[in-house]
Amino acid sequence: xxxxxxxxxxxxxxxxxxxxxxxxxxxxxxxxxxxxxxxxxxxxxxxxxxxxxxxxxxxxxxxxxxxxxxxxxxxxxxxxxxxxxxxxxxxxxxxxxxxxxxxxxxxxxxxxxxxxxxxxxxxxxxxxxxxxxxxxxxxxxxxxxxxxxxxxxxxxxxxxxxxxxxxxxxxxxxxxxxxxxxxxxxxxxxxxxxxxxxxxxxxxxxxxxxxxxxxxxxxxxxxxxxxxxxxxxxxxxxxxxxxxxxxxxxxxxxxxxxxxxxxxxxxxxxxxxxxxxxxxxxxxxxxxxxxxxxxxxxxxxxxxxxxxxxxxxxxxxxxxxxxxxx
Numbered sequence: 001x002x003x004x005x006x007x008x009x010x011x012x013x014x015x016x017x018x019x020x021x022x023x024x025x026x027x028x029x030x031x032x033x034x035x036x037x038x039x040x041x042x043x044x045x046x047x048x049x050x051x052x053x054x055x056x057x058x059x060x061x062x063x064x065x066x067x068x069x070x071x072x073x074x075x076x077x078x079x080x081x082x083x084x085x086x087x088x089x090x091x092x093x094x095x096x097x098x099x100x101x102x103x104x105x106x107x108x109x110x111x112x113x114x115x116x117x118x119x120x121x122x123x124x125x126x127x128x129x130x131x132x133x134x135x136x137x138x139x140x141x142x143x144x145x146x147x148x149x150x151x152x153x154x155x156x157x158x159x160x161x162x163x164x165x166x167x168x169x170x171x172x173x174x175x176x177x178x179x180x181x182x183x184x185x186x187x188x189x190x191x192x193x194x195x196x197x198x199x200x201x202x203x204x205x206x207x208x209x210x211x212x213x214x215x216x217x218x219x220x221x222x223x224x225x226x227x228x229x230x231x232x233x234x235x236x237x238x239x240x241x242x243x244x245x246x247x248x249x250x251x252x253x254x255x256x257x258x259x260x261x262x263x264x265x266x267x268x269x270x271x272x273x274x275x276x277x278x279x280x281x282x283x284x285x286x287x288x289x290x291x292x293x294x295x296x297x298x299x300x301x302x303x304x305x306x307x308x309x310x311x312x313x314x315x316x317x318x319x320x321x322x323x324x325x326x
Contacts, residue, residue: 075151075155075156076137076151077133078154078155079132079136079147083147084124086217087129087218087221088121089213089217090213090214090216090218091121091123091124091214093213093214094120094210094214095117095120096206096210099113099116100203100206127222128222131222131225132221132225132226134229135221135225135226135229135303136225136229138229138230138232141233142232142245142249144245144298145161145299145301146225146229146302147302147304148160148301148302149161161301161302161304165305166304166305168305169305169312170308170312172293172297173290173293173308173309173310173312173313174312174313174316177312177313177315177317180286180289181317184320189324195324196325197323198319199322204322207318207321208314211311211314212311212314215310216307216310216314217307219261220298220306220310221303223260223291223295224257224294224295224303224306227256228253228254228299229253231252232245232253250299254291254292254295254296254298254299255292255295257291257295258292258295259284262283262284262288262291263284265283266280266283290310293309293313297309
């Protein structure tokens with residue numbers, strides 16, 4: 001066993017530990033701040049909230065805060081189960097690539113696929129289950145849509161995005177992916193790559209599968225549903241006396257989450273190359289493009305639109321990785 005293999009194995013392990021520790025720590029910190037969530041009213045555009053809007057003319061009696069429906073704990077638990085099932089698919093999709101990476105480094109896993117799936121399932125239940133539940137509760141508390149389509153599937157009766165919003169999200173995701181590829185080729189790797197027609201083989205299929213499922217589902221649950229919702233909730237509670245969400249709350253949360261999203265890719269990048277200031281800037285800028293788009297789509301339409309955009313962005317991204325080589 002050579003030193004290169006040992007170093008690669010250590011980096012893989014540190015990457016996994018850092019990823020889950022960072023997310024778990026954030027979950028615990030925000031969980032301590034969410035103990036008042038149940039006391040805040042939901043601000044979804046329901047009939048009652050429309051009656052409270054000055055632009056909505058109604059002959060009915062004036063409504064108070066107590067008339068606005070509060071979040072349903074049971075409903076959010078059911079929606080969390082659906083999200084966890086989707087995240088399980090994303091977590092399982094990463095296993096073939098991890099096994100191949102370890103095998104190429106001469107550090108193949110000693111356990112079989114089923115034990116690895118069990119470990120991935122346990123991590124998903126704890127990390128993404130907690131993130132999904134807290135994200136739903138925080139979104140409902142501060143007036144974000146959260147996961148409207150999934151909540152409807154879980155038995156809710158709130159508004160859901162129209163199909164057109166999902167199609168727009170898919171189109172914008174592909175455009176964002178092309179922008180990332182163009183920025184990388186023209187700015188960060190100008191003249192350092194050559195084009196060759198990508199081979200549609202098993203490696204490309206696994207990369208697309210991981211990008212679409214883990215990137216599109218798991219990362220959006222963690223970064224947009226949980227982190228953006230949590231940040232907006234904290235900003236509303238800390239900086240506003242009337243507990244009403246402002247646009248700057250949304251944009252601040254979107255930008256911070258996009259930066260965290262970019263920084264979260266640095267441990268994996270360190271497995272491939274040394275982390276220089278240019279490499280760090282590249283990770284923040286390129287991932288930030290997708291992060292800003294998904295954050296805005298989340299605020300406008302819910303996490304499902306962000307998932308679709310993120311998954312669509314991986315189509316040109318993964319093809320470019322195979323097509324442009326040093």
